[in-house]
Amino acid sequence: xxxxxRTLRASGNAVLDLxxxxxxxxNQFLHDTDNGDFLIRNSRGAHSLACGLDGDxxxxxxxxxxxxxxxxxxxxxxxxxxxxGTGLAExxxxxxxxxxxxxxxxxxxxxxxxxxxxxxxxSARCGIALRGLDIVVKGxxxxxxxxxxxxxxxxxxxxxxxxxxxxxxxxxxxxRGTVKSLGADCVAKEMRDEHKIAxxxxxxxxxxxxxxVAEFKRYGSARSLYHFHVDNAGQY
Amino acid sequence: xxGIAGLFLKNDALQGDLGxxxxxxxxxxxxxxxxxxxxxxxxxxxxxxxxxxxxxNGAIDWSAIARRLSDAxxxxxxxxxxxxxxxxxxxxxxxxxxxxxxxxxxxAYVLSQGQRIEIFKGVxxxxxxxxxxxxxxxTGTHAIGHTRMATESAVTVAGSHPFSTGDDxxxxxxxxxxxxxxxxxxxxxxxxxxxxxNDSEVAAAYLASRMRAGDTLKGALENGLRDLDGFYTxxxxxxxxxxxIRDPIACKPAVIAETDDWVAMASEYRAIAPLPxxxxxxxxxxxxxxxxxxxxxx
Numbered sequence: 001x002x003x004x005x006r007t008l009r010a011s012g013n014a015v016l017d018l019x020x021x022x023x024x025x026x027n028q029f030l031h032d033t034d035n036g037d038f039l040i041r042n043s044r045g046a047h048s049l050a051c052g053l054d055g056d057x058x059x060x061x062x063x064x065x066x067x068x069x070x071x072x073x074x075x076x077x078x079x080x081x082x083x084x085g086t087g088l089a090e091x092x093x094x095x096x097x098x099x100x101x102x103x104x105x106x107x108x109x110x111x112x113x114x115x116x117x118x119x120x121x122x123s124a125r126c127g128i129a130l131r132g133l134d135i136v137v138k139g140x141x142x143x144x145x146x147x148x149x150x151x152x153x154x155x156x157x158x159x160x161x162x163x164x165x166x167x168x169x170x171x172x173x174x175x176r177g178t179v180k181s182l183g184a185d186c187v188a189k190e191m192r193d194e195h196k197i198a199x200x201x202x203x204x205x206x207x208x209x210x211x212x213v214a215e216f217k218r219y220g221s222a223r224s225l226y227h228f229h230v231d232n233a234g235q236y
Numbered sequence: 237x238x239g240i241a242g243l244f245l246k247n248d249a250l251q252g253d254l255g256x257x258x259x260x261x262x263x264x265x266x267x268x269x270x271x272x273x274x275x276x277x278x279x280x281x282x283x284x285x286x287x288x289x290x291x292x293n294g295a296i297d298w299s300a301i302a303r304r305l306s307d308a309x310x311x312x313x314x315x316x317x318x319x320x321x322x323x324x325x326x327x328x329x330x331x332x333x334x335x336x337x338x339x340x341x342x343x344a345y346v347l348s349q350g351q352r353i354e355i356f357k358g359v360x361x362x363x364x365x366x367x368x369x370x371x372x373x374x375t376g377t378h379a380i381g382h383t384r385m386a387t388e389s390a391v392t393v394a395g396s397h398p399f400s401t402g403d404d405x406x407x408x409x410x411x412x413x414x415x416x417x418x419x420x421x422x423x424x425x426x427x428x429x430x431x432x433x434n435d436s437e438v439a440a441a442y443l444a445s446r447m448r449a450g451d452t453l454k455g456a457l458e459n460g461l462r463d464l465d466g467f468y469t470x471x472x473x474x475x476x477x478x479x480x481i482r483d484p485i486a487c488k489p490a491v492i493a494e495t496d497d498w499v500a501m502a503s504e505y506r507a508i509a510p511l512p513x514x515x516x517x518x519x520x521x522x523x524x525x526x527x528x529x530x531x532x533x534x
Contacts, residue, residue: 045505047506066504066505085505102519104489105489143524161524
């Protein structure tokens with residue numbers, strides 16, 4: 001590690017400038033760190049930025065990011081002041097990832113835990129194969145969102161594209177706007193008090209004020225596909 | 237994989253920078269398509285028709301070919317040589333000249349034909365191809381570039397994108413088509429001339445044939461949603477227009493950015509980042525099965 005990096009690390013708070021440091025240096029620096037506040041500049045759509053973090057740190061990225069930003073995140077809070085490319089917060093474990101712009105496809109894919117907040121829109125396959133992560137999208141999501149989602153939640157304040165929740169397991173989906181179409185085995189379900197309480201907490205955690213839980217509909221699995229039944233063989 | 241970059245200028249003051257701006261975009265996409273590359277530039281309007289050609293292999297006596305073409309079409313043909321490429325300029329009928337060249341000059345590929353379009357292609361690292369052909373010095377109103385990672389057919393100069401089969405029309409493609417053989421047969425019966433086995437050339441010929449039959453660029457792309465089966469993000473250039481479309485599944489990436497000065501499309505935002513004013517551009521991901529089109533004529 002160079003002198004400049006040692007100085008940065010000693011301070012516990014730092015500006016990491018991708019015009020001065022390589023992507024690998026920035027990520028390695030964050031991997032070697034357990035806490036502090038960090039600002040990343042000149043991201044310019046770089047891939048794999050702030051991936052694999054595991055510490056009680058706060059990382060703000062001042063610009064747009066490319067593919068796989070904040071993948072596998074544990075504990076860290078990552079904020080992107082811009083848009084994110086494919087695979088945002090993929091396989092996230094815990095902590096919080098907040099994108100202030102839009103996210104491209106497969107945002108939060110296979111996420112196990114924590115909270116992912118997208119202020120803008122997310123495109124296709126948002127929350128695909130979700131396994132426990134909570135996702136709140138303040139805009140709309142694209143087609144095939146929550147495909148095969150097993151656990152966790154997807155909250156959408158806007159609309160959804162085609163085939164929401166196709167082949168869904170036990171993830172909970174809440175949509176305020178219009179659902180273009182539901183995927184196989186995904187159905188509208190009753191919004192009971194326990195769901196309203198859970199949704200209210202998700203909205204509060206995501207910093208959403210002014211949205212009434214009564215405006216949302218809940219969707220979930222009809223559970224007719226994932227227990228194999230020979231009568232459904234044609235549907236697979 | 238493949239990388240696409242397209243730039244459509246709205247501010248005429250930037251025309252002198254078109255090659256440099258598009259080149260900066262493509263340099264960010266070399267790793268998405270390291271095996272070959274190509275570029276279409278819509279430059280100043282020529283008197284008559286420009287035909288761009290590239291040698292298949294080794295040196296070619298372009299002047300001798302130009303003399304033969306001149307005799308065949310009954311019009312003068314001027315030659316400009318750029319490395320292994322040549323640009324023929326003639327007041328004769330461009331469509332007839334193109335067919336004559338394809339039928340009579342097996343040592344070369346015809347890359348484009350039109351009043352404004354010029355296409356250049358090469359095999360190898362895209363940045364090195366741009367340097368060799370001095371692409372970044374080129375000027376004009378809009379340009380489309382492609383860096384290729386071949387999937388459907390061989391890595392050759394002719395298999396590089398853009399593909400052009402119609403007057404001042406070209407297409408670049410990220411993806412793969414599954415019904416291109418059947419469609420190629422239909423188009424051949426209608427008189428289309430193909431120079432490769434590439435699926436993307438079929439898409440280019442399909443769109444050119446639809447537009448010759450009266451479709452607008454937007455209409456041709458919408459018909460393509462029905463007739464082209466497979467994965468694609470296309471960028472299409474015409475004499476005065478530029479359009480982007482993704483198939484209904486939208487697996488292949490695309491980002492569009494627009495300012496008062498330009499519209500840019502790229503496979504990834506990092507290719508847009510080098511453009512002046514990118515940080516304040518309106519940026520969005522094109523929706524599936526939706527045509528986005530701009531025209532200088534409108």
